[in-house]
Amino acid sequence: MKKVKLGVLVSGRGSNLQAIIDNIERGRLPAEIAVVISDQHDAYALERARKHNISAIHMSATGFKRKRDEYDAFLVTELQKNNVELVCLAGFMRIITPTLIKAFPNRILNIHPALLPAFPGLHVQKAALDHGVKFSGCTVHFVDEGMDTGPIIIQAVVPILDNDTEDSLSERILKQEHKIYSRAIHLYAEGKLKIVGKRVLVTDGKTIADEFLLNP
Numbered sequence: 152m153k154k155v156k157l158g159v160l161v162s163g164r165g166s167n168l169q170a171i172i173d174n175i176e177r178g179r180l181p182a183e184i185a186v187v188i189s190d191q192h193d194a195y196a197l198e199r200a201r202k203h204n205i206s207a208i209h210m211s212a213t214g215f216k217r218k219r220d221e222y223d224a225f226l227v228t229e230l231q232k233n234n235v236e237l238v239c240l241a242g243f244m245r246i247i248t249p250t251l252i253k254a255f256p257n258r259i260l261n262i263h264p265a266l267l268p269a270f271p272g273l274h275v276q277k278a279a280l281d282h283g284v285k286f287s288g289c290t291v292h293f294v295d296e297g298m299d300t301g302p303i304i305i306q307a308v309v310p311i312l313d314n315d316t317e318d319s320l321s322e323r324i325l326k327q328e329h330k331i332y333s334r335a336i337h338l339y340a341e342g343k344l345k346i347v348g349k350r351v352l353v354t355d356g357k358t359i360a361d362e363f364l365l366n367p
C-alpha cells in the first residue's frame with residue numbers, strides 16, 4: 152500500500168506524535184512523517200522527531216501576532232516543499248487560518264481530548280468534570296474553518312469515575328488518543344473515509360451496531 156506522507160504540527164510534549172512514530176516503525180501504519188513543525192522552540196516533540204531522524208523545524212510565531220495567515224503561509228510552503236499529503240495537528244496550540252485550510256482541503260486532521268461537539272476549546276477535562284458528565288473521551292476530526300467543528304472521523308469513549316481528577320482523566324483519555332489518531336490516519340491512507348455533509352462514512356468500518364455503554 153502507498154505510504155501517506157504526513158506533516159505533523161506540534162507545540163508541546165508530543166506524545167501523540169510519538170504514538171504515530173511508533174506505529175509507523177512497527178509497520179502498523181502505512182505512513183511516513185516528512186516533517187514536524189513546532190511554533191515553540193522548546194517543544195519536546197521536536198526532540199522526539201530528531202531522535203527518529205525526522206526533519207524537525209521550529210518557527211516562532213512571535214512577529215506574526217497580527218498576521219496569523221502569514222505564519223500559515225510559511226507552514227504551507229514548508230509542508231508543500233516536503234510533499235506532505237496529510238497534515239496532522241497534534242497538540243498544535245494555534246488557531247489555523249483559511250490560508251492553511253485552503254492549501255490542504257479535507258487533508259488536515261486534529262485530535263481533541265473530548266467527545267466533540269461537547270467541550271471544544273481548552274481545559275476540556277476540567278469542563279467535563281465540572282459539568283458532571285459520565286463519559287468523556289477523544290475525537291479525531293477533519294479540520295474546517297471553525298474551532299473543533301470539522302467532520303468527525305473516530306471517537307473513543309472514556310468513562311468518568313467518581314474519584315477522577317483532571318490529571319487522572321486526562322491520562323486515561325490520552326491512552327485512547329494514542330490509539331485513535333493512528334487508526335484515523337490508517338483509514339485515510341486506505342482511502343476509506345468519505346465526507347458526506349458533516350458525516351464521515353467509513354467503508355468497511357467496524358461500527359458497533361446496536362450496543363450501548365452504561366455508567367454507572
Ligand code: GRF
Binds near residue numbers: 164166167263264325
Ligand atoms: C492532547 O491531549 C491533544 O488531544 C490536544 O493536545 C494534547 C497534546 O498532547 N489537542 P501531546 O503533545 O500529543 O502529548
